[in-house]
Amino acid sequence: MTQGIILHHADPWGGHKYLPVPGDYDGDGKSDLAVYNYGTGYWSIHDALTSRIILNHAGPWGGADYTPVPGDYDGDGKADLAVYNFVTGYWYIYSLTKGILLYHAGPWGGDYCFPVPGDYDGDGKSDLAVYNFLTGYWYIYSLTKGILLYHAGPWGGEENYMPVPGDYDGDGKSDLAVYSYDGYWSIYSLTKGIILYHAGPWGGLGHGQEYMPVPGDYDGDGKCDLAVYNFIDGYWYIHDALTSRIILYHAGPWGGPGWMPVAFWPGIG
Secondary structure, three states: OOOOOOOOOOOOOOOEEEOOEOOOOOOOOOOEEEEOOOOOOOOEEOOOOOOEEEEEEEEEOOOOOEEOOOOOOOOOOOOOOEEEEEEOOEEEOOOOEOEEEEEEOOOOOOOOOEEOOOOOOOOOOOOOEEEEEEOOOEEEEEEEOEEEEEOOOOOOOOOOOEEEEEEEOOOOOOEEEEEEEEOOOEHHHHHHHHEEEEOOOOEEEEEOOEEEEOOEEEOOOOOOOEEEEEEOOOOOOEOOOOOEEEEEEEEEEOOOOOOOOOHHOOOOO
């Protein structure tokens, strides 16, 4: 948070029908500018600082009915191209160094299930995970260990909760976390139990303000912070989940109408 502007109004990379899917695709320890075309399934990846093109219109890997879920599924320190089919619950993962890791694998998910990949067992690899937004149940599958959770919960549920998994306690494992549309957060560690329950409000909808959760490690302490972005006025609010320390409050504007916070993609975790 101390360097200031890195890019401002940089040359277009993406556009209509593209979703931002930032991640470290080349293993240099820095996130790259990456976009996924949800109409064609093509991927384009660009190094933000060196302007080196890593991929340009590569694929197709995905397409209609697929959502991008990139992550490091093989533990090589590089983000993989990955997509999840909302209709069938099948997963497809492609490593830029090893080729196809999974093809038509599953089903793990399906109707009413939202993909929430993350490293839930701390082995350095992203797991296949889904959250049922009607029931609040979680399902997590490790590519090396098998089923980690099946029909676990409920933790969340109904239409007023959004899954926001991340490592909130700094133990190297993703936690089950949900954000309610009234601004409350609930976080559950698979090893420690409840970390937060209905804590807040931090964000929410009301009084003409509309917020989107964008959790991430903003202060570099190895723990995910509670963060929200106001997509009406472009202001940011960041709060340390464990110490209650405010990192940012009404900071900005950085964004606004027509802007999407890229911390929300890919998802989360």
